[in-house]
Amino acid sequence: MNLATKDIGQSLGRFVLTTLGVGMLLMVVMAMGGIYRGIIEDATLLVNVIGADLWVVQRDTRGPFAELSRVPPNLVHRALTVPGVQASREFVFHTVQRERAGKPFRMAVLGLSWPNDKGDWIPLMAGRPLRQNHFEMIADATLEFDLGEKIKLGKETYTVVGLTYNMLASGGDGIGFFTTADAQAIQFDVPGEAVRLERSSRAARGTRFELAAKQPSLLEFANKPAAELPQIARPQVSAVMISVLPGTNVQTVAEIISGWGDVSVFTREGQRELLLKGTVEKVRRQIGLFRMLLVVIAAVIMGLILYTMTLDKIHSIALLKLIGAPNSTILGMILQQALMLGALGYGIAFLVGRKLFPLFPKRVILADDDLLLLAAIVLAISILSSLMGIWKAMKVSPNEALA
Amino acid sequence: MSPLSETTFANVCEQDVCAIETRAITKIYGSGNTEVIAMRDASMQVKRSEVVALLGPSGSGKSTFLTAVGLINPPTSGQVLIGGELVLDGSVAQTNLRTFRRNHIGFVFQKSNLIPFLTAVENVQIAMELAGEPRSAARHRALELMDYLGVADRASNLPSALSGGQQQRVAVARSLANRPSVILADEPTAALDGARGRQVMDLFAKVAHEQGAGVIVVTHDHRSLDVFDTIYKMEDGLMHRAEKP
Ligand SMILES: Nc1ncnc2c1ncn2[C@@H]1O[C@H](COP(=O)(O)OP(=O)(O)OP(=O)(O)O)[C@@H](O)[C@H]1O
Ligand SMILES: [Mg+2]
Numbered sequence: 001m002n003l004a005t006k007d008i009g010q011s012l013g014r015f016v017l018t019t020l021g022v023g024m025l026l027m028v029v030m031a032m033g034g035i036y037r038g039i040i041e042d043a044t045l046l047v048n049v050i051g052a053d054l055w056v057v058q059r060d061t062r063g064p065f066a067e068l069s070r071v072p073p074n075l076v077h078r079a080l081t082v083p084g085v086q087a088s089r090e091f092v093f094h095t096v097q098r099e100r101a102g103k104p105f106r107m108a109v110l111g112l113s114w115p116n117d118k119g120d121w122i123p124l125m126a127g128r129p130l131r132q133n134h135f136e137m138i139a140d141a142t143l144e145f146d147l148g149e150k151i152k153l154g155k156e157t158y159t160v161v162g163l164t165y166n167m168l169a170s171g172g173d174g175i176g177f178f179t180t181a182d183a184q185a186i187q188f189d190v191p192g193e194a195v196r197l198e199r200s201s202r203a204a205r206g207t208r209f210e211l212a213a214k215q216p217s218l219l220e221f222a223n224k225p226a227a228e229l230p231q232i233a234r235p236q237v238s239a240v241m242i243s244v245l246p247g248t249n250v251q252t253v254a255e256i257i258s259g260w261g262d263v264s265v266f267t268r269e270g271q272r273e274l275l276l277k278g279t280v281e282k283v284r285r286q287i288g289l290f291r292m293l294l295v296v297i298a299a300v301i302m303g304l305i306l307y308t309m310t311l312d313k314i315h316s317i318a319l320l321k322l323i324g325a326p327n328s329t330i331l332g333m334i335l336q337q338a339l340m341l342g343a344l345g346y347g348i349a350f351l352v353g354r355k356l357f358p359l360f361p362k363r364v365i366l367a368d369d370d371l372l373l374l375a376a377i378v379l380a381i382s383i384l385s386s387l388m389g390i391w392k393a394m395k396v397s398p399n400e401a402l403a
Numbered sequence: 404m405s406p407l408s409e410t411t412f413a414n415v416c417e418q419d420v421c422a423i424e425t426r427a428i429t430k431i432y433g434s435g436n437t438e439v440i441a442m443r444d445a446s447m448q449v450k451r452s453e454v455v456a457l458l459g460p461s462g463s464g465k466s467t468f469l470t471a472v473g474l475i476n477p478p479t480s481g482q483v484l485i486g487g488e489l490v491l492d493g494s495v496a497q498t499n500l501r502t503f504r505r506n507h508i509g510f511v512f513q514k515s516n517l518i519p520f521l522t523a524v525e526n527v528q529i530a531m532e533l534a535g536e537p538r539s540a541a542r543h544r545a546l547e548l549m550d551y552l553g554v555a556d557r558a559s560n561l562p563s564a565l566s567g568g569q570q571q572r573v574a575v576a577r578s579l580a581n582r583p584s585v586i587l588a589d590e591p592t593a594a595l596d597g598a599r600g601r602q603v604m605d606l607f608a609k610v611a612h613e614q615g616a617g618v619i620v621v622t623h624d625h626r627s628l629d630v631f632d633t634i635y636k637m638e639d640g641l642m643h644r645a646e647k648p
Contacts, residue, residue: 003520006525319517322504324505325501325533401516402470402514
């Protein structure tokens with residue numbers, strides 16, 4: 001006869017409620033683990049999927065994700081001259097926050113270097129990659145755009161031609177993919193009035209130059225777009241991404257480029273490190289600590305539950321001792337109930353969590369390793385927390401059955 | 404056994420060993436101001452197949468004596484022997500008391516003492532399963548005993564759904580389950596009507612004679628005293644043998 005199940009069957013409603021409670025608690029622990037995993041995953045996602053072997057950034061910066069980096073666009077061509085480099089692309093990346101339907105709306109804008117990169121590497125749920133060098137975009141599903149939807153950013157209107165998923169910036173914002181030119185247009189969009197003011201101040205400054213006095217026709221340039229002014233550089237890019245030829249040692253290429261005085265270079269692994277150790281480090285540690293705290297709290301709560309469950313049975317336990325039940329029978333009953341509570345709670349946490357976590361605003365990733373670890377932790381908690389109850393049960397005298 | 408105790412406690416059980424023997428057991432509860440001597444130098448010898456009644460006013464120490472013999476509440480001093488084996492020397496156990504209880508002693512106590520989360524039949528069955536009886540055999544015998552005690556129809560009810568008398572009869576069934584050599588009953592018939600009470604007393608006598616068990620029953624029911632072979636009385640913690648009426 002299994003005393004553990006008999007006892008539970010006798011107060012089933014209570015046990016079910018308790019198990020649900022423990023399940024919810026474990027679900028929060030599980031969520032914390034998933035959020036932790038999600039933060040790491042999201043932070044390094046772009047670096048992982050974009051598939052660049054080397055990142056060339058502004059000298060002495062840790063860009064382009066961890067901090068701002070500016071490099072001239074011609075760096076793309078300089079990089080191509082290094083032996084072993086297969087391809088180099090511009091990387092334009094920044095985050096915009098606008099408003100949509102009255103709610104703040106954040107999007108990470110990523111430039112694809114047209115025409116080499118049309119976004120063919122982006123996994124699509126619907127639609128297609130970019131097909132023209134202007135006014136098209138591929139949007140991450142979390143941005144909640146529909147295929148064909150038109151979005152006004154700056155002075156231009158962009159059409160969503162493709163939908164992708166799991167493309168998030170380290171902050172968790174969904175990414176919109178544009179051509180580099182469009183991405184820069186969005187980034188450096190200046191209102192018309194600002195342009196006019198800038199041009200007239202340029203003209204005013206020009207009149208004070210001796211050169212303009214000698215050659216007044218130069219002043220005409222002051223009223224033209226910045227891009228047409230020979231002495232003013234094109235807008236800069238955030239970084240340059242390099243892919244090396246198969247069989248080439250990445251390190252060798254990196255060493256050559258790091259010899260250049262104006263840039264720093266990081267490997268893919270180096271970028272990942274920068275992201276984890278830098279941007280998300282504090283959040284990661286915060287969540288990690290909170291998760292540990294939750295595990296401890298779960299242990300304490302389960303311990304108390306099992307202890308009171310044992311206290312409720314203390315008269316029966318004394319009686320069992322009185323009729324000669326060995327300690328193993330009593331210990332087995334308490335331990336089995338603890339394990340049942342732990343296992344069922346874990347099951348509930350897993351099943352409910354799987355349905356609930358996808359609704360979270362940021363990704364919650366249930367990695368197999370984490371699930372196994374949590375299962376082991378729950379097992380340990382169940383055993384440890386039943387010890388208090390077992391200790392109490394071992395202490396009770398059979399005489400108390402008669403009290 | 405020391406030569407001294409040999410001489411002090413002459414064995415009335417003759418060449419036969421006693422089912423139960425207590426030698427001057429004393430129980431003192433508490434200490435100092437709150438000290439209560441609940442039982443003083445209580446000695447009793449119960450032969451196999453002997454049925455003993457223990458009478459006495461409330462608070463005289465009957466339950467204290469019975470729980471000492473039952474190895475639940477060890478005496479402060481004195482010795483308890485079961486089947487000739489010294490099991491308690493003062494408060495010191497000479498064997499694993501719990502295993503000993505399981506295999507040799509059947510209890511019925513004053514207050515209801517059924518496990519609340521087990522059904523009536525399971526309460527009887529568990530005692531046998533703990534002693535190693537296979538489940539089906541245990542269930543079969545449990546139902547038989549309950550049938551004999553007239554509670555078979557309530558077999559699958561929880562104790563909370565049984566009347567006090569029914570609970571008491573289930574407890575009696577449990578006490579007999581493992582064919583114990585010692586049966587201890589503390590007012591087993593208090594919650595039963597005359598006929599049922601009589602039936603339980605007769606059952607104890609029958610089991611004592613058939614199994615050669617020693618039985619001690621604490622009772623206030625003077626109508627069924629004829630069932631008993633021997634009568635002891637307790638008063639203020641002192642025990643003496645009384646004449647049969
Ligand atoms: N745990 C205890 N602590 C202190 N005193 C106790 C304890 N148990 C019993 N006593 C005292 O010991 C004395 C004998 O009690 P006991 O229960 O043996 O009496 P009893 O003869 O069984 O009475 P009743 O007929 O009412 O059941 C009483 O004075 C009681 O108050
Ligand atoms: Mg009593």
